[in-house]
Amino acid sequence: MPGLETLALSVVAGRGARSEDEERSGWSHLLEHMVFKGAGARSARDIVEVIEAQGGQINAATGYERTSFQVRALKGGLDLGSAVIADLVQRPTMDAGDLAREIQVVGQEIAEAADTPDDHVFEMAQTAAFAGQPLGRPILGTDESIARADPQRLSQWRAALYAPGSLVIAASGAVDEAELLALAERDFGAASGQGALVPAAGDFVGGSRTLAKPLEQANLVFLLPAVGVRDPSYFALRIFAEILGGGMASRLFQEAREKRGLAYAVDAYSETYADAGVLGVFAGCAAKDAAELAKVAAGEIKGMAAGVNAAELSRAKAQLKASMFMAREQPLARAEQAAAQVLLFDRTLPPAELAEQIDAVTSAQIEALGAAMLAPGRAAASVLGPKGAMKAADAFQQALFG
Missing domain, CATH: 3.30.830.10 (Metalloenzyme, LuxS/M16 peptidase-like)
Known part of the structure; x- marks a missing residue:
């Protein structure tokens, strides 16, 4: 986008909460939280500080069909943004203590959604529309389902959810295509893993x-x-x-x-x-x-x-x-x-x-x-x-x- 002094980088996995079975309901969202607790050689604090020190912002979002990791940065920030997201997606630490604390944090997020009427009413309607299906379960999961997660099984879920066959790297703004391609090869060229199952067709129950x-x-x-x-x-x-x-x-x-x-x-x-x-x-x-x-x-x-x-x-x-x-x-x-x-x-x-x-x-x-x-x-x-x-x-x- 000519004339801009900023850029956006998105690394998007074409899988999300819709790929979960009932046992793992909410694990995609929990995983998105956990990768920020430490990845590669960076601690949770390092992950955000290294981006913010260059004027950037980092975020992520989990949906039913996609999970997205995003960096907004000044011109020239593509290299760092790609390196950090690559660590999040491929090399999270998955510490057991961090997981126990994050399960509590997500539990508070679930409680907050339940206490917010104009959020909870949409969840209720979704549950009615697609009852008994992944689309009918909340993206956040339940207290019981997220409590089942352990570091080993969550790591296995990461390998399936963020498998290279469903990853797309997209950048816009003050970016150079050749640089993006080189960084994609450097940071994601060795990515491995088999993708999560494609979910069954949605059936509107009502x-x-x-x-x-x-x-x-x-x-x-x-x-x-x-x-x-x-x-x-x-x-x-x-x-x-x-x-x-x-x-x-x-x-x-x-x-x-x-x-x-x-x-x-x-x-x-x-x-x-x-x-x-x-x-x-x-x-x-x-x-x-x-x-x-x-x-x-x-x-x-x-x-x-x-x-x-x-x-x-x-x-x-x-x-x-x-x-x-x-x-x-x-x-x-x-x-x-x-x-x-x-x-x-x-x-x-x-x-x-x-x-x-x-x-x-x-x-x-x-x-x-x-x-x-x-x-x-x-x-x-x-x-x-x-x-x-x-x-x-x-x-x-x-x-x-x-």
């Missing part, structure tokens, strides 16, 4: 999860089965979510907030994996309004399956393209996007190609996607908040399917 808590507000999430990122209808799904609840001009915002005053926060989104996905609606509202809001959400989804107009279709396309192009102006977002594309499609996708696919979506495709999402007669609903809001889960299902 159902309801409710939890009554003495909160001021009810938190609601509603999900419908949708398509994966490789599906030809992927951009139709993204546009569907944008028209439904992607901004202040969206149908949900206008109907639920502006016209009826049922909620301050209400939006729609799509969450996609390689082979599966969901259309989601989130809202926070007073308990007395929860059931009515659920009916409004269901009604707007059914309404979109009946048709969208040219103006809202055009607006959604413009919003989606703007979001895509704005993300590409940030080095880390661009590097992460490139790595994800290579893992999913074995190549990077030019922005012009993506924009062309967005522009090609028709109102008929939106309607067909809506019908396809409703056809199985399955939805997932989660409600967390005052007892009076619990009816919202059944109200959503009833309004959609009768």
